[in-house]
Amino acid sequence: MTTSDRSPVGSHGEGPLPAAEPGTLIMRGAGGVVFGVLAVVWPVTTGLALVLLWGCWALFEGIGALVQAFQSNPGRSRFGYLLLGVAGLAAAVLAISSPGLTATTLTRILGVWLILRGLFEAVAAFRREVVTARWLFLPGAVLSAVLGVLFVTNPGRAAVGIAVLLGTMAIAWGLVFLASGLLLRSQKSRA
Numbered sequence: 608m609t610t611s612d613r614s615p616v617g618s619h620g621e622g623p624l625p626a627a628e629p630g631t632l633i634m635r636g637a638g639g640v641v642f643g644v645l646a647v648v649w650p651v652t653t654g655l656a657l658v659l660l661w662g663c664w665a666l667f668e669g670i671g672a673l674v675q676a677f678q679s680n681p682g683r684s685r686f687g688y689l690l691l692g693v694a695g696l697a698a699a700v701l702a703i704s705s706p707g708l709t710a711t712t713l714t715r716i717l718g719v720w721l722i723l724r725g726l727f728e729a730v731a732a733f734r735r736e737v738v739t740a741r742w743l744f745l746p747g748a749v750l751s752a753v754l755g756v757l758f759v760t761n762p763g764r765a766a767v768g769i770a771v772l773l774g775t776m777a778i779a780w781g782l783v784f785l786a787s788g789l790l791l792r793s794q795k796s797r798a
Contacts, residue, residue: 629795632788639781646774653770655706662702662709669695711762718758718765725752 646653673692676685702709728748732741758765 627788627791629788629792632784632791634788636781636784636786636788639777639784641781643774643776643778643781646770646777650767650770650774653774654710654766657770657773658702658706658710658713661713662699662706665695665702666699669693669697669699710766714758714762714766714769718755718760718762721751721755721758723755725749725755 669692671692672688672695676688676692698709725748728744728751732744732748
């Protein structure tokens with residue numbers, strides 16, 4: 608069997624992806640499309656749900672760090688774990704009690720990071736030891752900085768944009784899984 612004969616979804620474990628049943632791929636694809644459509648139709652609700660999930664994760668992490676801080680382990684500093692645990696609990700309380708504020712704050716932090724990334728990329732474009740063409744760095748630098756400014760100045764719309772982007776990506780991947788599952792089902796029915 609040549610490489611071109613192999614199924615992209617690895618119907619016999621030979622392709623780049625592990626073997627999968629068509630029904631599983633179709634189910635995953637349908638789930639991705641449904642999630643994506645819901646995220647695009649209700650981006651604010653999606654954003655708030657993601658913040659609440661993040662808050663639950665922060666709560667879990669905060670409790671875990673506090674447990675580690677109080678476990679007996681000679682020679683290990685407890686201060687870092689205490690600080691991490693308290694910060695995790697504080698972030699969790701904020702995210703769960705006020706998800707809108709948390710989404711705005713996280714979006715602003717992302718914006719600042721994007722601005723800094725854009726500045727560093729622009730500086731890297733003009734450094735002497737650049738390996739590739741300098742002009743390849745500049746579009747990414749400008750895009751990062753512009754997105755960062757937009758995120759900082761209007762975090763609400765940026766958070767909605769992130770939810771729509773996640774939804775669009777879920778729809779695209781869902782369609783890929785659906786098509787792969789249907790293709791694999793067709794191949795198996797012909798075999």
